[in-house]
Amino acid sequence: MTRPAVPPLVAARGVSYTYPDGSAALHELSLEIRDGERLGLLGPNGCGKSTFLRLLAGDRVPGLRRDATVDGARQRWLAPDQPALRSWLSGRENAATLLELHGARPREARAAADIWIERFGLSGDANRPAGTYSSGMRRRLALAAAFGARPRLLLLDEPLAGLDPEGRAAFAAALADHRAAGGTAVLSVHDPGFAAARCDRVAFIVDGRCEVADAPARLLERIGVRPRVEIRFPAGGHPDRDALEPAPAGVRPASWGEGSLILEVGDPGRALPETLAWVLRAGASVASVNVREPGLADAFVILTGRDLEETARDTA
Template sequence: MTRVVGGVHPLVTADALGYAYPDGRRALRDLSLDVSAGEVLGLLGPNGSGKSTFLRLLAGDAAPGIRRAPEVDNPRARWLATDQPVFRRWLSGRENAAALLELRGASVSEARATAAAWLARFGLADDADRPAGTYSSGMRRRLALAIAFGAAPSLLLLDEPLAGLDPDGAAVLATALSGHRADGGTSVLSAHDPGFAAAHCDRVAFIVDGRCEATDTPARLLARVGVRPRVEIHFTEAGPEDASTLEGVPDGVHSAMWGERAVTLEVEDPRHALPDTLSWVLRAGLSVNSVDVRTPTLADAFLVLTGRRLAEDDR
């Protein structure tokens, strides 16, 4: 029987999924994660954590530990845009896109029209008739995304879709993901950008060493760890070793972490805490060089919940 989560049935369920490369290295270790119908699910984790392997298994025909709902059991219902797209170098971007869409069953005219529309959306209209072999890595990425969204699969799988995209390209990707969801599609994407994941994913899964360590909405992940905003005050000269040398710690400051030339203050509300904290250090005779305000991100939540940093390289 299909398990129902929050009124929406899982489109794909990974249950204690494991995978090892031919050389014996373990890529996935008892990974358990549901992909709910109609959501955008983001996978966050360091390099080598198993995100790409998981996406490939979701796209494949059969893998022990993966169960699919009937609507995505047919391979034509799934599409994987890999992190290193490969095209026929001698064909143009337009020809590559149209050929792949025709292979999915579109008529010649439908494939050409869809290819033209999505190439334009991803900023490739002026380069559509150039050989794909002359494309930069960023252009190849945009071509792969144009084809993936043009294919309109029920389950869209994107491996590092932000790689090589400028801010305009990332904005187009965000709009395309929203449109795909509005049309009833489901998307799973891996990313290194916690800001993009927080803004555009319905849920985020933290993947470490081939396991899913936590999954929830971005807001609930941050609430679970109680990460507060931080005010970083940098000094022109070395500051005190700890806050005990300063009197009258301002209200709303929960903790202070001192460095040689800076203090990081965990605060309730930066707007209210900033004037008081600046006055606090100035009264102590410290010379302020700069002030930064950091709002909590999923990278902070990832560190608290997994004990690992997103930027580290596992292998």
């Protein structure tokens, strides 16, 4: 017997958004968020990830439907890429105040603030003014408040920015605990490795659209598992593609980016000398060569034709 499909927690259907200056941020973006999942948003700077998170946190967005369980503002929490903290208040006071504003009672807010400040390694600095904190400490404090609120839908904009290895480990553990408690998280990240290891699904966002969304393992299956050689070119050093001869035996160009070429190879050690000679004969200058196993960055380039390190193009 086939089980009925479970409706998504949030469904975006052709969501578009234009800034007051007329520039487009989102263009017909469609994406579902499933209950209990960790969904990673990957895309170049300026592609619309932050805007989409802000719309998920708001109300009355055309094309955006939420399940009743997350329809109330108290069921959602947005941790922006620039934490809004009161510099004159201590870290503990900042966290407790944010939790109270989210609806917690004062005693409950203070208790949750203490627990999560400790989990993010800030207990020794909890009574210092937040204005004296480093950017990494401010990030950890904002994350402590976000997880302390225990929202049904947690929205995290670049949560890894500024975190040291200890902070990243604390964040990964908090994210796992949030999911175990039944929470759903959507996070924009610039680290494909973290997204592959910690997210149930990843959505590739390009020019305000969702190009593809799937489990990391299935995205990698779509591009194959052979090693990749990435050749990067300096400005003006890209080879003349019309002058390129057929690729050497055992080498298949997987994708061209802006300033880079990714090749799928069987044996990198044997193929590399011939491959370099191949692009140099076409007039290329080579800035760097990197041999690695395929990852989500490769999947992004191959499936979208864009590079994660690009600045997004104008979608207007």
